[in-house]
Each structure stands twice: as C-alpha cells, then as structure tokens.
Amino acid sequence: MSVSAIGYGAGTADLPGQPNVLRILIGAAAQAEKGLGATEEVAVIEANLDDMNPQIYGYFLEKALASGALDVYTTPVQMKKNRPGMLLTVLCRPESVDALMKLIFAETTTFGARTYRAERRVLPREFVEVTTGFGPVRVKVSRVNGRILHVAPEYEDCKKLAAERDVPLQQVIAEALRAYAAGGKTD
C-alpha cells in the first residue's frame, strides 16, 4: 500500500457534541491541487450483531461520535439461522481504535470485532456564511484550484430556520444554495 503522506484530523464539522479539534491536514499539496484531496490513514472497525435490541444503536451512535469516531453507520445484513442482523461500522483515526473497541464491547452485545486500515482522501473545505430570506446559514465549500467542487449548506442551521420560520426544510436549503451562487456571502 503506497500511502505517501498521512495526516490526522479533519473532524467533520457538522458532528454535534464533538470537540472542535485542531485540523492538521498534511497531505501532499500536489495531490490536493489535482483535486484528489489530502491523504490520511483511517481505521475501519466492524462488528456483526445478531442478538441486540435495536434501541441500542441510536444511543451507541451518539456515544461513538462523542468518543472520537469520524463516522458511524449500520448496514442491514442477513445472518445465520435466519437472523436479520446488522453490520455496525465505525470509522476513526488509528489512535482511537482502542477507545472505540472498548465502547463497542461495553455498549453492544458482540464478543468480537474486527479492524483494518484504509487510506482516506479528504477535500479541502472552508465555511462561509450566507444570508437568506429566513436568516443566516453557514455553507461548507470545497474549492480546488479556484474551482468550486461542492457547496453544502449546514444542516443544523437550515433545520433551525425551517422550524423557526415554519417553512419547508428543502426551501431553506435551496435558498442557501442560491444565496451562495449569487455571491451573497456575509464574510
């Protein structure tokens, strides 16, 4: 495996309850310029669960994110003895594996979990605030070589405005996108 440059950090900004960690995106500048993102190493942890009360998952997800997981998700799978089980997947930095394994063994019913490493490419991102008719919304933007690649209005901001103003959430998201495109950034 040819991981030429590894960096840690890059916590996803929209995870609530997560400390706003210092982001040190090392990654080869040359690679980033090619639109391929900066490179870092991540650990993937997986456990197959076929005897757990599904109520536990929602709680586990929150605890895992608060314990340093970069992402957590479940995949429905079909297991032995005709059991509709779940594959639980946790992505984290290599140095968080022990803490998250411990959490898995404490909060879920599994007697075993597995882990392997992967190379992760992360696009550069910046946050700008735009003004919509409903209020201000932060927008996550990825810009590569001056070209805009992605524009993602922050979900929590949009949700808050939709609830406060009693307008459809999709309308708030759409207006934030238009505001960004129109150059209506406030910072």
Add this chain to the structure above:
Amino acid sequence: MSVSAIGYGAGTADLPGQPNVLRILIGAAAQAEKGLGATEEVAVIEANLDDMNPQIYGYFLEKALASGALDVYTTPVQMKKNRPGMLLTVLCRPESVDALMKLIFAETTTFGARTYRAERRVLPREFVEVTTGFGPVRVKVSRVNGRILHVAPEYEDCKKLAAERDVPLQQVIAEALRAYAAGGKTD
C-alpha cells in the same frame, strides 16, 4: 402445497375497514385459462419491531409457518430515534388472522400489529418427478393452456442430493431442469 382448485375470499374486497362486501369464492376457470391464475382472498399482517432481539425471527418464522401462515418475511427499515428496525410481514388466509396475531403478540415484542386484505392470484401447479444422474427430483410445474409457464425443481430434494452426492447444489438444480426439458419425467 398442492392447491389444485382454489377459491377463498372475494376478488374485490380491496381495502379493509371498508363496507363489508359479500365474499364470493370465484376462482374463475375463464380467468385461469387466460394465464392470470385463480383468485383467492388473503390477509396481510404487518408489525414494526424496533426493540427485539433478532434471534427471535428465525424461530418465529418456523412457528408461523407451522401455524398456518402462507408466507413470512422481514424487511429492514429505518425507524424513529435512529433505530434499524424490522417490518415483519405474515401472509395468511383470512380465517388464520386471529391465530397468527396471537402468535405475534406472544413471540415478538410488539404492542400493536395491523392487517388488511388483498386479492391473490395463484397459478395452477402440478408436481412431476424427474430422474437426474444424482437421483430423483420432484419438479413443480405451472401449465397454462398447455403451455409451460414455470418449472421449479423442489429445493429440499435438490439439497438432499447435493449433500449426499457432494456436488454443487446449482448443478443438481440445473440437471433437474434439463431432465424435465428432455421429457425425462418418471410419472
């Protein structure tokens, strides 16, 4: 199941909870001849489960089939509070609804289940036995107006031969299909 002549329930008792239509067991021969199958009424029972140990499903399935269910299956769904739940579906004849509801309330964790009626079209079927190089296999055949519609080797027969002869299951199934096509029926 060798349903040679069918006729339970009315064809048009569409939405449950609606005016009680007269149930006329049609099973129109004319319809069957058009390749549309005979008509019967079935009940569909559904329950959403978000707090049950998945080990229960395999056991429930066997008990439900033994208690008169025509079919039982689970569908992975995403429920409130980020719970990966299951939709449990049981198909049965209308007169079996009470027995199966009772089973659902006894064996699963649900506090509520729902049911509605549907019209079911069933193709005529007959069983013939074919001879393969591995041994005899029953084959389920649907014939409409003299034309063969489906040919399905019995799974249990094929599985038994595959295990006994130590050959791939798909090879046994393939040979049973060829034997049928070649007219190698033993009855």
Add this chain to the structure above:
Amino acid sequence: MSVSAIGYGAGTADLPGQPNVLRILIGAAAQAEKGLGATEEVAVIEANLDDMNPQIYGYFLEKALASGALDVYTTPVQMKKNRPGMLLTVLCRPESVDALMKLIFAETTTFGARTYRAERRVLPREFVEVTTGFGPVRVKVSRVNGRILHVAPEYEDCKKLAAERDVPLQQVIAEALRAYAAGGKTD
C-alpha cells in the same frame, strides 16, 4: 371483515414532542381478553422518493410525529433508472391523513402519495415505575387475563440514567427488567 368497534387514539407513549392524548381504546372487550388486542382503524400513507436529499428524512420524521403520525419509517428500495430510492411510510389515524399528506407534499420532493386503510390490533398497556440501582425507570407492561405478555422499560428513562451514571445502556435496561420481575415496582 368484522370490525365491530373502532377507537382512535392510543398514541405511543414514548414519542417525544407528541401531545399526551386521551386514549379511548374501545375495541371489543371479548377480543381483548383473548389476547388479540383492541381493534382500531388506521391509515397507511406511502410515497416513493427517488430524488430527495436524505438529510430531509430525519427532519420529516420529527415533524410527522409532531403532526399526529402514529409511526414513520423508511424502507430502502431499488427504483427505475438504477436509483436507490426510499419508500416513506406514515401510519396515522384516518382523520389525520389530510394533514400528513400536506406535510409530505410540503417537505418531500414527491408529486404523488398513496393511502389505504388497515385494521390495527393494540394490546392493552399500563405503566409502572421500578427502582433500579441507577434510579427510577418507567416500564410499559401488557397484561392479558392476568398474564404478563410484554415488559418494556422506557427507552428515554434508561438512556438518561445510562448517560448520567456512565454505565452501558443495555445494563440499565437489563436491571429494569430484573427489577420488574422481582416485583420491585414503586407504584
């Protein structure tokens, strides 16, 4: 179909943000005694979505429950043009269909939704509070003819204690079940 008595209500007690509606479970007493639950009519609303930002679902779910839905869930489906879509299902009382249809049309991207009726059987339920080593927990119990059918510790109570006491959630649930079995009810 013999729906002899229909009652409305029976809001699921653990839905946050939902008004604690008066529950009038009419249902045939005779049927309830047989362990089959009381009967009520519910509406099922379904919409297939193949062009919606998945962020909307979590928000929609909360709004739908606050607007009178009895339950809301999504099922992953495979749609035309190789689109991994979602089937959105809302269960509600018949008189809430219009309000929830309006919500679906406002908050999701669909141009069409369908609805049908089903008969719902609901087990009687009562709430008791038990004392665990971590604190008090409400337990939802279904008792039919003096026999306990289901015992379900309230998720929100258990979650709160697990977080406060920093113990695994499954341990709190297990202890609440043991406390109930041991007769350690506080009311």
Add this chain to the structure above:
Amino acid sequence: MSVSAIGYGAGTADLPGQPNVLRILIGAAAQAEKGLGATEEVAVIEANLDDMNPQIYGYFLEKALASGALDVYTTPVQMKKNRPGMLLTVLCRPESVDALMKLIFAETTTFGARTYRAERRVLPREFVEVTTGFGPVRVKVSRVNGRILHVAPEYEDCKKLAAERDVPLQQVIAEALRAYAAGGKTD
C-alpha cells in the same frame, strides 16, 4: 373513505418508452386547492421472489413500464430457509392489473401474486423550459394556489447535457434550479 372523485391517467411524464397518454385528472378541485392533490384509484401488485436470477429485474422493469405500470420497484427482504429474496411491487391503474399480472407470471418465477387498491393523491404539474449555460432543460413544477411547491429538472435533459458538455450532472441540475428561480423560463 370519502373518495369523492376518481380519475385515471396521470402517467408520470419522465418514464421513457411509455406512450404519452392523455391525462384526465378529475379529482375534486377543492381538494387540489388545499394542496392535497387530485384523487385517483391505483392498484398495487406485489410478489415475493426467492428463486429468481436477479438479472431478470432490470428487464422486467422496462417491460412493466412499457406495459402501463405507473411505477415498479424492488425491496430486499429476508425469506424462509435463509433466502435473501425480493419483494417486487408494481403500481398501476386498476384496468391494467390483468396485463401486469400476466407479465409477472410470464417474466418472473413466481407462482402467486397479490393485489390491493389504494387512493392516490397527485399534485398538479406543469412543464416549463429553462435556459442554462449548458443548454435548455425542461423543469417539472407543481404550483398550488399560486405557490410553487416542487421544482424538478428533467433527469434525461440534465443527463444529456452533462454527457455532451462533460460537466458534473449535479452542476447541470443545480443550474437548472437556479435558472427557474431567476425566472429564466423560455416559454
């Protein structure tokens, strides 16, 4: 259920290979004005398949749409004997049930299928063409009481432009939305 007016038709405009049928949306005008859509009756056909080569599904989908289906989709389910099966669902007008049942029996391996009726609410829709930097795009719009509810750029138009101009599909869709919002309609 108070289905005051039932209409047939309303084929979804973006189904390729489907005849452009005359749409007669009867539906109570009053209801439509309330943003609830026009009412029509649809049939839902379902079949559980646990022994079919998955290659058949893509072909079946195209044939079903060409034979009058309003929509077709598959849901992964877990069936008896630990089989990962599929629930095949076809939505159609009541008068198309026979033709689609016949297609299901001819093209799939099932020996039985079931059908029930549902009420469908359909939003009014109109098509306008907008001009983007990449070329013209038709946009499907739903307008209720003068208020825009949904704006959906036609997938086939966007896909064609994305391929021709070698730009990301999401960029074409985003620009079509902006063009519509800016009033840049060409008709």
Add this chain to the structure above:
Amino acid sequence: MSVSAIGYGAGTADLPGQPNVLRILIGAAAQAEKGLGATEEVAVIEANLDDMNPQIYGYFLEKALASGALDVYTTPVQMKKNRPGMLLTVLCRPESVDALMKLIFAETTTFGARTYRAERRVLPREFVEVTTGFGPVRVKVSRVNGRILHVAPEYEDCKKLAAERDVPLQQVIAEALRAYAAGGKTD
C-alpha cells in the same frame, strides 16, 4: 498495519456442525485485561453476486460454516443494469481462505472473489449452565477483570425448551438471564 500479536482459533461456540477446535488465544494478556479482547488475524472474503438463484444462499451458508468459516452473511446491494444483487461475505482464519474460495467458486455463480485481512479482537468467554423453570440453559459469559461484560443464553438451548414447553422463546431467554443474575448457576 501494527498487529502486535496474532492468534488463530477462537471458533464461535454456537456454530452448529463445526468441530470443537482447540482454541489458542494468544493475544497480549495486557490488552485483554484492558477489556479490549485478544488479537488474532482473520481473512474477509467478499463476492458480488448478481445472477444467482437466492435459494443457494441458505445452503451455502451451512456448507461454509461446516468448512471452517467463522461467520457468513449477505448484504443486499444495488448493482449495474438495475440488478438487486447480494454481497456475500465470509470471515475465516487465514489458512482457510483457499478452501472457502474453492467452495464459493463451486457453489455460487461468481467468476471472481476478493479477500483482505483484518485484525480481530475477541473477548474471553466461558460457559456456565443455569437452571430455569423450563429446564437447564447454557449461558455464554464474558468477564473482564472480574466484571461481567456480556451474558448470552445459548440460542439452541432456549429454542429447544421453548418448543418443548410451548412457551414464548423470549420468555425462556429472559428467565435464563434472570437465573444467571440471581446466581443460579449449576456448575
């Protein structure tokens, strides 16, 4: 990849038809004491299947477990040409890869399969037998530093008693858990 200590073995005890292999859990004792489990290397084998009769899966699963697989499961996926396919995953010890690959090529329709290695953490486990009102049940327990982490009644024991005594399976499981908690171990 920093796999500091690798062990082979640790067959999951509840796999029927599997030889009761000698378990040599090497793994760093220090790590096990921290509640992180012993470390071993496992192989993950994956194959995407889009043209296989789903009946084969149940049979394959049994054969794979009998051939040394530690676990086997299927995940519904959406593949090219609108095919609802399956991802077949087999977990095994590195020395079993060849045997299981051979089985996959013989029993399934795939022309290719892939494999990679992962580190697996396994909790220590012991079996105790408890006495319930329905009969004896073995319970799998994980104890770390004297603290009980998991308590799992053996499914086959509970299933057997539920069937013999005609009581709900969940009731047998619940009583086995209570018996263990009450110290009612028989060994």
Add this chain to the structure above:
Amino acid sequence: MSVSAIGYGAGTADLPGQPNVLRILIGAAAQAEKGLGATEEVAVIEANLDDMNPQIYGYFLEKALASGALDVYTTPVQMKKNRPGMLLTVLCRPESVDALMKLIFAETTTFGARTYRAERRVLPREFVEVTTGFGPVRVKVSRVNGRILHVAPEYEDCKKLAAERDVPLQQVIAEALRAYAAGGKTD
C-alpha cells in the same frame, strides 16, 4: 498481506462501453489449476453519502464503468441524524484509483472517500456461441482442469432476443443453458 502473484487486467467482458482491454492474467498457474483462480490486486474505494439526490447514482455508475471501474454498487445504510444514506463502492485496478477518486469528488457530494487494497481471485473464462431456437447467444464458461465450473449466457444477447422474439427473458436464458449442455456450440 501476502500477495504472492499479482496481475492486472481481466476486465469483465459484459461491461458495455468499456474498452476491450488486453487481459494478462498472470497468477500462479498452479493455483489456477487447483480451481482457485488467478490472483490480482484490486483497489476498493468507498464513500458514505447522506445528502445526495439518488438520481445521480445511475449516471455515476455508467461514468465509473466507462472510466475503468471493474464494478460499482451501492449499499443502503443507516447514518447519523436518522439519515438513510448510501455506501458507494467502486472496485478498480490500483492504477485507476486516482481517476475514480476524481470522478467521485466531481459527480457526488462527498467531501471524503477511502480506499484499501484486496487480493482478487479470478476464474479463467472463455466465450462460446450457442444456437437457440431464438437465435445465437454467447455463453461465458469457466473450465478448471477440464471440468465446467460456471456457464453464464450473456445477458445482453438474451435480452436482445427476448425483446425481438417477444418471449420471456428467462426462457431465452434457459434455452441457452440447455443448448450449451447439449453441446450445441457453434464455434
């Protein structure tokens, strides 16, 4: 990872729009003879998407296959904030990772994707043409040590004949299999 022999190539022949690349299957001949397939190294790329319009997937899949992907598929997963997301997986040769990462960043909404390597075993395959009553069909065959392992009629050929002759697709596939078994090869 002990990849003893690595080869590149082996493009799956039934991917339309893909250049018919030179296949150099290196792989140990000894291993191939044992029925284990030739060995090559592949890269697996994965991205979790929780805010993307599902319409994009079908388009992405075609572009990815045209850009050198060996396979592409999506898996429904449950993500944070109760979002029904998708895991997008791309399999490719190691030298295609950069091109496909670039495509993922351009066409999807993700800000990050991960990749790891796996060893792939590929069965030898050859194409023969058989004559059916409907017309000629190419058949992909895998032969190991003179023994036929798999026989797979080409989907596109069968689909074309089914449409032209207006016969069920499964009938064309079945007849192609029988023609091969009967030795009716045309080359």
